[in-house]
Amino acid sequence: MAKVRTSYHCGLDAAVDVVGGKWKPLILWALHDGTHRFGELKRHVAGVSEKMLIQQLRELEADGVVHREVYREVPPRVEYSLTELGEALNTALLPLGEWGAAYTEQILANKRANSVV
Template identity: 70%
Template sequence: MKKQTYSCGLDAAVDVVGGKWKALILWALHSGALRFGELSRNVSGISEKMLIQQLREMESYGLVHREVYHQVPPKVEYSLTEFGHSLNTALIPLGDWGELHMETIEALPRP
């Protein structure tokens, strides 16, 4: 497999957090570990299949840790790694910008 090269830091960051759901999953996990069902309820609108796919991708990037507890019934929790926390911290100003300009963005015509 060929190593990915980036033209700038923003290119690398968007590759890791790109898509509709990853930033929302990061935000849902900011306060601590969540089980799959809790995470699904916190990220409204995401399908179970998409949540599983996004969590797997985020785990492969090292953003999310999946902890499996071997008990009956089985228990799995997802939490942010230090790498995931650092990305969440970097996204806070973007969220603030979105809050500040939400009305303008909502009023924009959609293609």
């Protein structure tokens, strides 16, 4: 069981705790345009395994940024959406995405130039 944090050193520490990792920002971004079912999210977040997507969604739900709605029907249907907190987090991540888009080529060039074969 993961250790529950009781304090943070600063706001960035809290934010990185919630959004840290490779997949969480991509999941949040996939949800920016509305509610999605699990299969839709898996297609939007290319490369994520089913196990990892489930784990990351559970963590985001526990942190209060993703809402999971279970519909009691046959077959069962589960939908994921952003909470108000999740929408605010996505808004905060927008400049980071814009920075990445603006400097993608330079980042890739630097990685190629510094790669060890």
